[in-house]
Amino acid sequence: MSLITIHPSSSSWSPSCLSKNLRYNQKNLIPNVEFRSMSILRRNHRRTLNTISACLRQDTTVWTQAPLTTLTKAAEDLYNISINVSDSPHLISSYTKPGQYIQVKLPEIEKPSFLAIASSPSSTSSNGEFQFLVKSIEGSIAQLLCGLKKGDVVELSSVMGKGFDVAQISPPEKFPSVFIFATGSGISPVRSLIESGFPANKRPDVWLYYGARNLQRMAYQDRFKEWEASGVKVVPVLSQPEDRWVGERGYVQAAFARAKHIFNPLSTGSVLCGQKQMAEEITSLLVAEGVSTEKILKNF
Secondary structure: OOEEEEEEOOOOOOHHHHHHHHHHHHHHHOOOHHHOOHHHHHHHHHHHHHHHHHHHHOOEEEEEEEEEEEEEEEEOOEEEEEEEOOOOHHHHHHOOOOOOEEEEEOOOOOOOEEEEEOOOHHHHHHHOEEEEEEEOOOOOHHHHHOOOOOOOEEEEOOOEOOOOOHHHHOOHHHOOEEEEEEEHHHHHHHHHHHOOOOOHHHOOEEEEEEEEOOHHHOOOHHHHHHHHHOOEEEEEEEOOOOOOOOOEEOOHHHHHHHHOOOOOHHHEEEEEEOOHHHHHHHHHHHHHOOOOHHHEEOOO
């Protein structure tokens, strides 16, 4: 049985929040009645009430405890982590779209790590597991998570985010061209998208440009053949490859520009996840070609 606990979030209500703002507003509410109009008094009064309301309205986070089931190395500084949520049907049922994410933390540490879910909603429902691709960064909560062992307990928030709105580029026959771009651990929610039944095999022109520093830092290479079989053409792009590398070099946005794809912008969609600069430059390239920003999907 999973254990649910409630802790105040970093933005949760606190007496200090309320009293601090009340002191400020009381001091400034009626500094000199004889020189203030009633409209100003009412405005200040509303401001005070809004401050009180905001403090009281801020929510607490509900945390569900769940055990870690597997932890394996996916690439240099990247780890596959699976967490058993079979006793938490409320979490499983709330995961409905690839691209959604969740907060994960250790019971004794308040600060969480925000992680995109790598497993698809259907596989999560079948297996009762959330799977993540976690980048271990020195001094971070993620590093602590990557140091756990099977059976160690973590705490999970509710599933968050809007995910990738695939309805914007559906049905497949109206959007035959889809360009997917990911860098680093940003491939995590893209894996969920590809493996969620995203009908790539019904679209003749689906491409994944996946960027990493080198092959040692590129996760999910063992899944590329499966993704290709589903209809996704995978293009690895390495920014600092070994000399013997014969594939694409540099950054994904440059590789995409060099490819000079021919596509109808009115029937083209895109999915982006990764570095901000990459997302901005790809968006600019696609919009310049006439692709609508509504058809460029992000999970944030």
